[in-house]
Amino acid sequence: MAVRKEPQTDPSDLIRSRKDWIESSPYLQAEGFEVAGALFDVKDHELVAESEVKKRLAKYKGGV
Numbered sequence: 103m104a105v106r107k108e109p110q111t112d113p114s115d116l117i118r119s120r121k122d123w124i125e126s127s128p129y130l131q132a133e134g135f136e137v138a139g140a141l142f143d144v145k146d147h148e149l150v151a152e153s154e155v156k157k158r159l160a161k162y163k164g165g166v
Contacts, residue, residue, distance in 0.1 A: 115151040115152045115153050116151070116152040117149050117150070117151050117152070118149065118150065118152075119146065119147045119148065119149055119150070120141045120144045120145065120146050120147070120148055120150060121146045121147065123137050123141060123150060123155050124137045124138050124141070130155065130156065130159060132159055132163075136159060136162060136163065137155070137159060139162050140155065140158040140159040140161070140162035140163075141155065141158060
C-alpha cells in the first residue's frame, strides 16, 4: 500500500480539515463561502495547512 506524503509545511501552521476551515472563516477574516470557494478542490475531511488556506484565499479574492 502506498503512503501519501503531506507537503512540507511550517511547524507553526495550524492544520485543519476543509470543513473546519469553513466553520472558522472569521479567524481568516473571510466569509464561509469565500473559504469554501478557495478550497473547492479539497475533500471535506482532507487536512490543509493555514498557510495554504491563506494563499488560496488571497488568490480566490483576486490577489496575487
